[in-house]
Amino acid sequence: MLRYAVIRLLWLIPILICVSLIIFVLMDAAPGSIIDSMINEEMTQEDIEELKREYDLDKSVFYRYGKYMLGLFRGNLGSSEISGLSVFDMYKTRFPKTLELSLLSLVLGTLIAIPMGIFAAKHAGTIWDNLTTAFTLIGLSMPSFWLGLLLLIWFSHSIKLFPAGYDGTWKCYVMPVIAGGFSMSASITRQTRSAILDVVRQDYLRTARAKGVPEWRVTVKHELRNAWIPIVTQIGMMLAMTMAGSAVIEAVYSWPGVGRLMIEAINQRDTTLACGCVILTATLYVVLLLLVDIVYAFIDPRIRAQYSAGRRKKRRAEA
Template identity: 35%
Template sequence: MVKNLGKRLLQTVVVLFCVSLLIFILLRIIPGDAVTTMMGEHADAATIERLTKEMQLDQPVYVQFITYLKNICIGDFGTSYTLNKPVKDLLAAAFPNTVKLALMAAVIAWIIGIVCGIIAAVKKNGILDRIFMGFSLFGVSVPVFMVAMVLQYVVAYRLHWVAISGVEKWTGYILPAIALGWNSAGSIARLTRSTLVEVLQEDYMDTAKAKGLGRSAVIVLHGLRNAMLPVITMMALQISSLLSGAVISETIFSINGIGRLAVDAISKRDIPLLQGTVLFTTVIVIVGNLIADCLYAVLDPRIRKGA
């Protein structure tokens, strides 16, 4: 277990280096100039030249990359070109909003997905099974932006139940959380159903029934306990994906989170801010995957012995 964890940490360092290098190169081969974009097309050449030197953009690319690596190793992601604030401060201010949105979306997805999956498995090939699996397929297929805009129009604009955008109140997270968790709920429902249906056909389930346990007790105590292992792994992975994939929901509902920071950085060619958001979300995804692997090893002794 410890040896496997050490290997994963080493892989993490390699992945972070590769991501840093890739995003650094891509941002510098894209046509356009960051200083010109920031100052506008009417800025004079002298001002552009002066700012280019101040931002050290006149240095060779390899020198800029080495300097960038040295800075991120000490937690310095640079200063935003457009907001003139340290990137780490902007990330620290935006991250809590993303966490709240992702956690609420995860809870919604888990409750809906697990409940629908269990009912669909128990009522296999019945009307409820077809209804729930149809909705889960709909949830997996429909894009997040479409769900977000429909919810925003119907629930917020037409019914006036919640605010159209912003999170001044906790209710402001409801619609973006539903939109963000919609796809995850469908995936969890389908996985829960398929694994539980497979478990219910095992011989030990018949043995548990023969011992006199009721159907509900057999399903809860024996069926779910074994069927939930892959579901829990998916749930752990979804936390990291929800944290890093809230771009659309945050943009549509005007939530000041990591995703919206990334969109603003792209539109304004704010290189330090975009590098910081990409690297930060990469760390989140890697940590989420690492936690999922460790959790799966804890829950399944066979994986722990194999590690």
């Protein structure tokens, strides 16, 4: 298992090289540059040239990329070209806010989704199942920024129940958590429904019922434990996606998270900051998905056996 984890983490290297290159090229291709906001009317052409030299804008994008990667391989994410602060520190201060938002959304989404998915599977083909399907379709097809804006209009503008942006109180969490949790619950519900449907006709459930296991326990212990893998995968992916910063929701609610940090960096053409955020986010994503894979082994003894079979083979080869 350790070997597997190390290999997965080594894959990060090519992934990070690729994403950072893409960011650099895109930022270069985008109109405007970092110095646009620094130029004022009193500057002469020479001053502007000077500024360009300072930010290496007179050189090719690959020069800047190479310089950046050199720093990266020394473990240095660089510092923001605008504020001069360390990229890692900026990310670190913003990340807890994103983490709070995504964990709360996930808890809300999962608490709705799993019971609802089980309910739909148990009533497959009935009106209840159709209603659930309608709910998930709405959740999946409604853009979260739209739901976010609707909530803003209703609860913040019309009845002034919740603040429109981040103010540090519990109230400001309500709307972004609902907006984020809703679309998450839709996809987890779908996954739960189909995973449960896959196991409901299994013989071992009949064995459990014949033992006198109460129906709720058949569902929770025997069905759900066999249906966990696709559900956990979906949850892991959802968590990874929101942790990466639900940029849209953070923008709608002016949430001080990493998603908005990234948008700000891109708007200001702060390539170092944008690239640093993307690299940290990609790393987080890969690590989270790896954790999901490791969780599999705890859920299913057959997967656990595969890992230990690999170990046994290795031991035999060494002997």
